[in-house]
Amino acid sequence: MATAASGQQESLEPRARNAIRGAFFGFFVDMFDIYLPIVVLAPALIYFVAPEMGTLEKSVVSGTIFAATLLGRPIGSIIFGHFADSIGRKRTTIISVSGFGVVTLLIALLPGYQQWGITAVILLIVLRLVDGVFLGGEYTSANPLAMEYSPKEKRGFYSAVIMSGYPLAFAAISAITTVLLLFIPAGDINSPYVQWGWRIPFVIGSLLAFALVFYYVRFVDESEIFEESGGGGSPLRQLFTERENLMSFLQVFVLMTGFWLTLQTVAAILPSLLGSQVGLSQTNTTITLVVSNVVLVGGYIASGVISQRVGRRNFMIVYGLVAAVVGTFLYYLLLSSPPQNLFLVILLTTIITLLVVSCWGITTAYINERFQTGIRASAFGIGYSLAVVLPSLYAYYQAGLAAFMPFEYTVLVLLALGSLLMVVGALWGPETKDVDFSSEVDVEATGAGDRAPDTSPTEPRTAPGSGGTLGSS
Template sequence: MTTPAAGTGTPDSATMRRVAIASGVGTTIEFYDFLIYGTAAALVFPTVFFPVLGATAGTVASFATFAVAFIARPLGAIFFGHFGDRLGRKRTLVATLVLMGVSTMLIGLLPGSATIGVAAPIALVVLRFAQGFAVGGEWTGAVLLTAEYAPPGKRGFYAVFPQLGAPIALVLANATFLATGLVLGDTDQAFLDYGWRIPFLVSAVLVGVGLYVRLNIEETPAFVRARSQREASAQLGTAPLVSAIRSQARTILLGGGTGIALFAFFYIGTAYLTSYGASASGVGLSRQTVLAMGIASGIAFGTMTVVSGRLSDRIGRRRLVIASCAAAAVWALVLFPLLGVGTGWAFGIGLVVTLAIVGVQHGPMGAMFPELFETRHRYSGAGAAYNLAAILGGTVPPMIAAPLAVTFGPMAVGIMLAALALVSVVCARMLPETHLTDMAPTLAPAPAAARPAVGSGGVA
């Protein structure tokens, strides 16, 4: 097996440390920006941007704007995937970070409906679209950065660093909202007027740190070699996404199906359950209690991400993913009866266990998705699979959970989640094991027009 550096030798520890930090810091910032929107959508946006709709309809509308990002994600994956496979991982990751940072800061500055009327929710949708567009290209580039640099046998370990961005961001997002609420005291109006904006504006500092780190790393050796081989063999005509669809369409579809459970349980846990826990029609806990439980769930999420990512180098990615999805199917049927107990402890246990199960799948997938695709279209192919999962698992479930619970009871949400988890089990079983995959660049044969004919004076 060649190294992921495509034959250029194993990177030294200092290089791997820089790459790990660059990928982890960037995804933390991107997911922080992405997740604070989910928290605000649960706690603030129904009142600030959709006050005329009432509590239930306002919550549905708020989560509809949350879902807009998942529609934008595949478009971002196509756009940034193309340039990531053409121009390189590093430059593309810098672009996604800037776009996400600017969009998030503008949301923090956006006036509410009471000030600018219908323009407020329209602008919110546009900025949320930009957030999703950026995230569509971020995750794939970050995991490729570590996977293509990592030495053999350690891809699962190093791919954990960009995967830690989501749990760290979850802790930061909840902690920032919690700290803001504690500083403002119990004055809900102050929190609604300006307190909720502080977490969005804080992202400006984080983006500056992320840009500094990312601008000081080199392009991955695997991409550099693949680009030089592609140029030498005149394979610049086919767009990377087209190449991925032509040769690995089945892998894209199965990868997307495998990731459905990850997104469904993650966003139900971080967005819908936050609303359910704090609402009078749900558990009716205080905002501070719900946010504190969110921090605990983020710690459990991160811990299991590290454990499962490192373990996947030993026993394989596929086995852990299947086990996590199977456990999720069972847990979904237990979760809402547990929440029905109505205590803070029951809510906390439900949230923590949900995110811990998500972590078991989340850890291996940072290495698994890049390993499924060839270098020449890896950014586009892995991005397409990941964001297909984001649409199927992250768009519809959080948006329909509230009306589903109102119409059929909370258990209906659990049944929906269990069904989605079983879909992921079936798809994961149809994928190959990847932890021993050679990630060196592979290229399709050059087009006939680009190959000199035998006997024509060229090389046969």
């Protein structure tokens, strides 16, 4: 993979290479920060809650901490998407990354329930909400900047490189936490990990954010395509009041709802099932998840490369159908007849992860290709983030389905439904891999329309449900 990546980068000019590296590192830091409360705080939650709090109440607190971050992300996409389309991608990235670097450091310094009582956990939740707002601004500005510097014939590959920050961040934070717990044990309220060990990954996350700010200030240039477009305007108004943009947004929303719902079945639900249904210890569960996520990087890269050859739309349709049928069946086998050998569990879990999650590698390219320069950051950020809201309620869907089937199998319904939503969303939208961002700027600059039709015979843009060119009658 490293050879392929270096080969691809040889054709990039330094400004493009720096923007893509920045987006990858930014998404890695973003995902690292997202998993801090899930992975790092789980063994130390008693630091923030009352000693007499029961298991159910602790679960509610833990879920609220994570939900606050998820809620903040679409808010951040709306706020920072506007600025990214108005004042520039680079400046907005620097502001948003600086923000979550400061907030993450503040969380690392928080006192616990022993010192401040319930105020401590309230502050933690509020800070995670604010953190989510800044996190939503990072990818909303950095990813469009990277895509606008990427040559269109390699956008799928570079999209996958950027998105691979997710599995690598999950593997990294899981490994760091595991090592910390080996040397700094977690136990009662006075144990080292509970008192101060959990703070170390938060400090690391903050330092990574500040390093990213330095990188953008020192090495990354503003998008030339954005500068040529002139910026300004009212991107949110254009996105939601102009019919073509609104229909494109709704299509992306349906598609990404499917993406997020399928992701929840692996990222949020599978870890607990590996313990409760498959019978793995916490250590073996962590090993399984780390291995599957490292391998997932290859799945992301493969998705990006394949979609560049066969088309994003065709790839997502076939991928969604395979995930719905093969992915759901293998997930059922894992739960109903779990292998007794750890290697086989890791193998089966990795295959399921590849079949369900690999398609995420193309999302940055696809969503950016669906919208013109003047609204691209807003549309990408909001379309990417807002769709997480309904899938994040997966626990309630499982509770409802449990009235009709065993609880452990409810995840299969969500996986099949999410995969089919991916197919529907892909069918609804056009092919995008040949979209030329530069030609869009030419049209916007002359005031010829809000959505630049591509009249080049080598760059077709088929409208949904028609054989014509996008924007033609």
